[in-house]
Amino acid sequence: MAYDAEDTRRRIFEAAAAEFAEHGLAGARVDRIATAADANKQAIYLYYGNKEKLFAAVLRAKLEEIRVSVRLDPDAVAESAGQIFDWYQQHPELIRLLLWESLEGGGGLDEIERERRVGFREKVDHLLDGGVARHLPADARVHATQDLLFTIMGLIAWNFAVPRMCRVVLDEESDHAALARRRRTVVEAVRTLAAAPPP
Template identity: 80%
Template sequence: MPYDAEDTRRRIFDAAAAEFAEHGLAGARVDRIATAARANKQAIYLYYGSKEKLFAAVLRAKLEEVRVSVSIDPDAVAESVGQMFDWYREHPELIRLLLWEALEVSDESGDSEREWRDGFREKVGQLVDAGAVGDLPGDARIRATQDLLFTIMGLISWNFAVPRMCRLVLDEETDQAALARRRETVVEVARRLAAAPDVAAPPASAPDAAAPPAAAARAPR
């Protein structure tokens, strides 16, 4: 049978995704990836260059997968959030990879970060154009929509980042029961947030601490 380079790359990728999700970047072992992929270590270095580059490739591909598979419909935010919740429940490895990245990977800008920023700016622009946060002016509307988007992402992802805590706080016997409750709550919260522009509005600037309170300024001397 002729050597199938593409199939080898796919097996390496799948094995690496499982290994990194379980052990992180530092704890992952190239020899375990090679064994699980039924490939040799030289093939891993040939196709991906290093363990660090392989981790970056896996994370980038997983983020692209969720970007393509699920998006936020500006006209149906709550329904989109429900679809995203279901996607994360079926692909818990992405949350684990993101947590490992936050713990182990240095915060350096690069091409991938610029791509992600552009992708999020596009999503924010779609929500702004659809009037997701009401009639806030200019930059305030963009910033409020960015906060709305990140808040929704947090509402979804935290359930899968700490599933045991989710089960205990909700006092449920199984993760499945806890996640079913959380899905209903997250969808309803997303619906209310999208419909209530004041919730997403940025807070007013705090008063200058050095300035005297108005009442004190008017007090007789």
């Protein structure tokens, strides 16, 4: 059977995403990634350069995945927050990757940060164009919308960053019950935050 470079690259990527989500950048091992991917270590270095670049590629792809999967609708911000909540529940690896990135830093992520800034500016512009924070003076609208976006992200992400704490604080018997309750609360909180006060 002929060597399939794309299939090898895909297997490496999937194995790396799982390895980094579980162990972070420092704790991840290239040999474990190679074994899980049924590939050799040389293929990893050939396709991705080094472990840091592989981590950056995984993180970039996961952020792109959510960007194309879920969009904040300026006319239905609360409902959009519910959809984002659902996406994170189905893809818990992104929160773990972001937490590892925050804990471990990593000097090779400057390019990703620039890309993210551009991406989030686009999200803010989309919300502004849709009328979010229209009750504010023009010079205050951008900051208010950025703050709203980051607050929404925090309201959602914290549930998946500390699922045990979520269950314990809410005094629920299961993660499922706690997350269902939190989803309703997050959607209503975002609805309140996004509602413009009367003129």
